[in-house]
Amino acid sequence: MTATIVPTKPIAGQKPGTSGLRKKTPVFMGKDYLENFIQSIFDVVGAQGKTFVLGGDGRYFNDRAAQVILKMAAANGAARVIVGQGAILSTPAASHLIRLNKTDGGIIMSASHNPGGPTEDFGVKFNMANGGPAPESVTEAMYQRTTTISAYKILTAPDVDLATIGRSTLGGMIVDVVDPVADYADLMETLFDFAAIRAMFAKGFAMRMDSMCAVTGPYAVEILERRLGAASGTCVNATPLPDFGGMHPDPNPTWAKALMDEMFSAAAPDFGAASDGDGDRNMVVGRGIYVSPSDSLAVLAANAHLAKGYKGGLKGIARSMPTSAAADRVAAALGIPAYETPTGWKFFGNLLDAGRATICGEESFGTGSDHVREKDGLWAVLLWLNILAVRGQSVAAILAEHWARFGRNYYSRHDFEAIETAKADAMMAALRASLPSLAGRQIEGMTISAADDFAYTDPVDGSVSRNQGVRILFADGSRIVLRLSGTGTEGATLRLYLERYVAGPEGLDHDAQDALAPVIRAAHLLAGIAAHTGRQAPDVIT
Numbered sequence: 001m002t003a004t005i006v007p008t009k010p011i012a013g014q015k016p017g018t019s020g021l022r023k024k025t026p027v028f029m030g031k032d033y034l035e036n037f038i039q040s041i042f043d044v045v046g047a048q049g050k051t052f053v054l055g056g057d058g059r060y061f062n063d064r065a066a067q068v069i070l071k072m073a074a075a076n077g078a079a080r081v082i083v084g085q086g087a088i089l090s091t092p093a094a095s096h097l098i099r100l101n102k103t104d105g106g107i108i109m110s111a112s113h114n115p116g117g118p119t120e121d122f123g124v125k126f127n128m129a130n131g132g133p134a135p136e137s138v139t140e141a142m143y144q145r146t147t148t149i150s151a152y153k154i155l156t157a158p159d160v161d162l163a164t165i166g167r168s169t170l171g172g173m174i175v176d177v178v179d180p181v182a183d184y185a186d187l188m189e190t191l192f193d194f195a196a197i198r199a200m201f202a203k204g205f206a207m208r209m210d211s212m213c214a215v216t217g218p219y220a221v222e223i224l225e226r227r228l229g230a231a232s233g234t235c236v237n238a239t240p241l242p243d244f245g246g247m248h249p250d251p252n253p254t255w256a257k258a259l260m261d262e263m264f265s266a267a268a269p270d271f272g273a274a275s276d277g278d279g280d281r282n283m284v285v286g287r288g289i290y291v292s293p294s295d296s297l298a299v300l301a302a303n304a305h306l307a308k309g310y311k312g313g314l315k316g317i318a319r320s321m322p323t324s325a326a327a328d329r330v331a332a333a334l335g336i337p338a339y340e341t342p343t344g345w346k347f348f349g350n351l352l353d354a355g356r357a358t359i360c361g362e363e364s365f366g367t368g369s370d371h372v373r374e375k376d377g378l379w380a381v382l383l384w385l386n387i388l389a390v391r392g393q394s395v396a397a398i399l400a401e402h403w404a405r406f407g408r409n410y411y412s413r414h415d416f417e418a419i420e421t422a423k424a425d426a427m428m429a430a431l432r433a434s435l436p437s438l439a440g441r442q443i444e445g446m447t448i449s450a451a452d453d454f455a456y457t458d459p460v461d462g463s464v465s466r467n468q469g470v471r472i473l474f475a476d477g478s479r480i481v482l483r484l485s486g487t488g489t490e491g492a493t494l495r496l497y498l499e500r501y502v503a504g505p506e507g508l509d510h511d512a513q514d515a516l517a518p519v520i521r522a523a524h525l526l527a528g529i530a531a532h533t534g535r536q537a538p539d540v541i542t
């Protein structure tokens, strides 16, 4: 087995976005595309003598990419790679394995909630030794490296057997194929009261867990059905498939429609949940009631002390800027700090490492804690189950009590997908230019109190991230946020985030879109969405 140095040339556009490098699968499968990016990772973080974790969400090309990455790791002098069996690892499980084994980082193959398949999406992200996504400084260095790369190293060797658990060698490198589920499931048992949840299931509590033919299937079956005794068949779409069975593994009311329909039917179980391609997102639904991710974060934070892993209380709560302020109200009530970070889990890493925050969340169906350094879909489901088991109430009752106590932050996100990039950029540029003139203006019966382009100074390392989204704040606490997605692979996706606060107990049970109607109208007027993009209505509403 010999390490070959293969000459190559830079390929344009290998710039990681909100969460790693994501492109159409045929692009990733193109000549030297994967190889150049992986070599750029190793050139930046160093591979010699190091140990990494490797796994992915099982989408098309996952298996081939894993072999290439292993051979490149060996040729670059890595000492050892820990791989999930079948090259499978959910994102939170990969984060846990990095931390548990104290490795130097990990490579996760996933385009998360984007569809998979020969003509869909593929992606690669690098996580650091703390188990969290590489910070902007590191991903920027990787991108810069792709612009000057002239060669990559790869071992000429037969494929590694990734189907069998156990140790083998590849050149001078150790390959440990591990059960992708066991360590993660054990970690969950340390955080939650499995006996109480098991007793709830034994008494007839019914649940539906939709893994959307993506990576959480084996995790959900092991934890919910085997360890917690949920009825067999609780987990559906539980076999990860290379094309996710044609599903769009994005757990929201639009793409997890079958689950929504069931939860709003006469035969609805007590609790429903879905997770995304790589298992870091979750959607939670009660019988006849949808839980918005921002509310879910707030409810989890307010009740986390009911689970044994959090009984000592929380150190702080962090949310991404576009996430509703519902969690801030909980932090205030608990007397702990609330942090507001840019979109993307990488910004939570320092707060978690420094012990300043315990629970974090994003409006995009992401919630997690300091148990790993990624958002964690099944963790959120288990924390909900633990809370339901302790409180013995329905999801609807828990939400109603929460809103009565804290008031309700009506919230919605409208996505306008595959807009021509130039048009979306022109719209954002015009909006940014208008910001200085907005304060004091009246619109739709509301007064604009401030407008800015969100910039974040990391309180731990002082690094500054600018241009993280336009915020328009109103005197009555309502808010509009606009930003362009950093995870799409086709044109530009405009995300419009809408929020309005209503203090309890009156006015709490409106439909969110109705409650937000004036805020929605104001957003369209201020940004000129239709004039710039030709779009009147969003493609996806969450």
Ligand code: VG1
Pocket: 018, 019, 111, 112, 113, 276, 280, 281, 320, 343, 344, 345, 362, 363, 364, 366, 484, 485, 486, 487, 488, 495
């Ligand atoms: C989206 C979400 C963001 C999330 C990111 C990665 O990013 O809005 O909150 O962190 O996806 O999630 P963007 O730039 O498209 O808005 V995942 O589950 O795709 O790793």
Ligand code: CO
Pocket: 091, 112, 113, 276, 277, 278, 279, 280, 281
């Ligand atoms: Co994801």
